[in-house]
Every structure is written in C-alpha cells, then in structure tokens.
Amino acid sequence: MVDKEVPLIKAKKTLQKDVVLDSGGFFVIELHEKEIRVEYYSNIYRDDRIVSGNLEKVFSGTKADALSDTIVRHVPNLRAEHYTYLGRELQKAQYALEQNKKYVQGGC
C-alpha cells in the first residue's frame, strides 16, 4: 500500500534559444577592488528589442548570499529564473574573488 506518490522530475537545462529575457531588466556583474559589483539596469527598447539599459542601482559585497538577499529586496518582481541565474553567477563571482581568479559573467 502506498499512501502518497510524489513526482521525481529530472533536471533539464533551458536551451539558450528558449530563454525569455526579463522585462524587469538585467544585471552586469564584475569584480572591482576586491568586491563583487552588481549593476542593475532597466531595459531600454528600440523597435521592440532590448538595446541597452538605464543604470538604476549598484550593489557591492563579497558574499553571494548577502548580495542575493539584498538584490531580492531592492529589485523585486523579476522572473524566478532570473533570480536563480543571479544566485549561480554570484556564487561563481564569489569563488573567483576568493580564489583570486578572473570572473567573466556567463549567460543564462
């Protein structure tokens, strides 16, 4: 007898062509003076495509968790996958910072 069945879902990466750009904006992540700097831009459109962004806020810190928590508070209502992407990238940036390695922001 089974009381309850729960689904086991295999992970599958979203293909680059299927990534939906966030209308809420985008982030630029860089290492700067022994810190992680995250710039948040709102989208600028020309002919219905994103061509650039308006710099709205800049976050700085050394830890991915602190940066993630702070960004969620200050930049709400983004797509869920955008936040998970941000978490992954910030963890990579923190690793690079701690290991004194080069960090290059990756795609979604």
Next chain:
Amino acid sequence: MENEYYPWGGEFTVRSSDGCVAVVLLTIKYTPPDNVAIYGPLKTENIGVEKIVANIISNPHIRYLVICGDDIRGHRSGASLVALYKNGIDKQHKIIEALGAIPYIENLKEEAIERFRNQVEIVNLIGIKDNGKIDKFINEYTAKSPPCFGEPYIAIRIKTTTNVSLDDKRALHSKIVMNYMGKVEKRGK
C-alpha cells in the same frame, strides 16, 4: 581630487595617476607598461563603451586612448568606440555609423560625450596584437606629455546609501523612544 577618478568603477587596472594614456584591450593578451593611467577590456558596444567614456572624462590627465587587439566579434565594440569619437550619437542615442549590433549610449549626456571627444585623441590600433609595437605607441604618446584637460567631469557617481529598515527594531529603538501616545520622547542613543 584623485579619488574622484573612475567613479563608475568596472573591470580595469589603474597605474599612473597622472599618466596621459589609457588603453582599451579588445581580443588580446597584453599588459600595458606602468606609465599608462588605466587599462582594461572592452566587451560591449553599449554599456562597455559608456563606462570607458565616463571613466576617462573623470581623469583629465588622460589625453590619448589606445585601442588595441582584434575587435570583439559581433559587438564590434572597438569600432563602435572609434565611431563615437568620430561621429557622436544621433537623436535615438545610437552611435553614428557604428558597426556594432546595438551601439546605444543611454547613460551619458551629450555633454559628457562631447567632453570625451574633445579631451582625448584616439590611437586606433584595432587589429594589432604585437605587444612590442603597442608598447612603442604607448611610449611615444606618453612622451608627448600634454597638459591636463582641466577639471574632472563626473558623469555618474555611485552614491553610498545607508538604509534603515523598519524591520530592524534595534536600529529604530536605539535612535527613537516613543511614549504610549506615539510621541517621540527621546532621539539618539
């Protein structure tokens, strides 16, 4: 005054504070000599170009901008930066005659762009990856020792803010004591 330089920040290395040459690295493995003011990579033809302009005009000692290495595929960021210097932007904020896909300048005023065009001379070494040859150009332009352009132009300043959250009761209570009527009895610690 020096701590006003490069207010936007970014991925670059600062060398000589009164150096007159800045170096933009496209696709190249190269470390410029210590006499340059600043060097760093350029990736995108929109925000990347904006950062370079903003950071350069913040340091009036910089009078030459060397751009070297193979241009960034697709973005054509180096060529876009040269086009900005030569032609400026149109009413849509697009760099005139830029080769990049999305060469839009949105975070800088036209005044800042004009300042950039007047302050520096571009030394276009796009396509050149010979380190010795680039060193030679840098030393040649450094030797010209031009005068400082004047005051720094701060296009963007990142302002440090302190936020006191209403959820942070320690911060709130340590500053304000309220009585049962809701009036402030005491301020400060």
